[in-house]
Amino acid sequence: MANILHIVVCAGIVPDPLQTLEPVTTPAGPGLKNEMVLPAVLDPWAASALYEAAALAAKNPGSKLWLVSLGPKAKLQQVMMTVAQKVAFELVPIDGPIGGFPDAHSTAAVLAETIAALPGLDHEKLLLFGGWESATRGAGVTLQLVGERLGITDQFQGVDQITFSDDGSFEVLERVEGGKHQVSVCAGAPAVLGWATGNLAEPRNNPQVGMANMRTIMPALAKAKVAKLDANGLSYLSVSLPKQQRTTRVVKDMTPDQIAAELVEWIGAE
């Protein structure tokens, strides 16, 4: 029997990890040099959550999938050109600041308010998905805060797998220390799941899905609400790149025996 699920995925946009990042000071606090022109991607762990959500929705006919994303409207539009081709969803954009330095509590407040007001969302069917950490702030707190604000006290982080039963309960695997998963069974929605990598490969681009998505994405972007985020007493004393550039010794002329001997010594040294 299918479980009808209302899955809301929270996903931000982040600079492509291959880009060089340089911190700068802006009137609004710390930021990145050329932040608005750096190529951006959907936050990778949140992207895993999106793909898992789409697979789950497909397995459970009648389910719905929303993608809630806070970022500068123009950047969101750029990233959606690619993301929209992957899986079907309804975009709920919020026009707000980019990057890792704004306070997570403010971001969570805006996200929770937006989700609570989604037309047609049934709280009892709600699975709140996202990445367990972002690639910008990397704090792992936003989703949890949204969950608390929505009154959800079944929360899981570092999720790699969920398996539903016919009665609506699900087994969940969460990453814990030492390369293991903690196994839990939750009675069912509502729940918060912060995803790690999951088990699904990135879906291929499907232009038909892209076209169908874009029909609703463009109007949604046009009327995206604008969010201003409070600092909540957070101040930055310094923001800098790491200093340590190592002086690399590149060894080209040693035999395997010589290298092995040198490594044995290095491994044994304190």
Next chain:
Amino acid sequence: MESILVLTHADDTGSALSKASLEAVTAGIDLAARLSALLTIGIIAADAATAASSLPSSGARLLAVSGEAFAQARYASDAAAAEALCRAASATIVLAPGSSRFTRIMAGVAHRLSGFIDTHITGLSGTENVEASRWFYRQRIEAVLSRSARPWFLLLDAGTHAAFADEAGTAQVETITVELPALRTTVSGFRAPTLGAQTIRPDAKLLFVAGAGWTKKQPDGQAHVAEAGDLILGFLHATSASLGSSKSLVDQGGEGNSVLPFLTHLNQIGQTGATPRHAKGLSTCCHGEEPHVVGWRFIGSRRAISLDPNCGWTRGKADVVYVADAFPVMAKLNALLEAAKT
């Protein structure tokens, strides 16, 4: 005056504090001394009284939540326990280990207390104010931050403080009762993602990273995947190193399964993987691209073996790069290590 609460939890035995918790205790004692602040330690455990026996001379007030419901890590029960401890302590600053158990709940707890949280703290400084260091953009930019709002929750990264060590003894503990909400989640235990020996060892001195080169065609035109697996496992056996991997290698099998059966995404180091802490790291058959190397931020001494003299490691990312074929080097290295053992 600040009042500091250190939240701790038991390890898998249920009756001893986890190492990361004892590290947070050290951080709390240091910070309380620096700020001349009151110090309270809160314990969440199945058997908190026994767990408290490692803290007889911490000098702190001890509060505990105890009972079977707290034997396992679960959001609803743990958040209720931490909330009760925070209310009892009325702390302005809450320090806690950034363990999987506490990272699951602590932002929610901060919200319940109308407080604020910062996580992955790698250092605490300042005498007048608390200044906390943490990394942004997956360990690429370091910031020092402060907050004027209270209560302020700070989750500390493991390995950033020495574990508090005390003579075992009896400690005076105040028990705090917790109203548990209806529990809808049951924790059934742990599952290792691969069969065979555990390869991720957070406490190991050495990290060994395997890259995609191990499974690629070698100069003889063939791939030698089985041999690669034997060499990697042989090295882990000889050194008890922790095994890391590049993304390209774990992705190769598709749908979460690696071509080397003992590797999973949990071994992955980097941007979308782990950032472990080890004194040394040895990379093999891995190119050392930035999205991988960001996961090496907390690795001390770094060496790499790569066929490519222009690989990323040579550009200031490793201390030594051996431009060589890893197959014969690792075979010889394993032989030397095994010989040294006997």
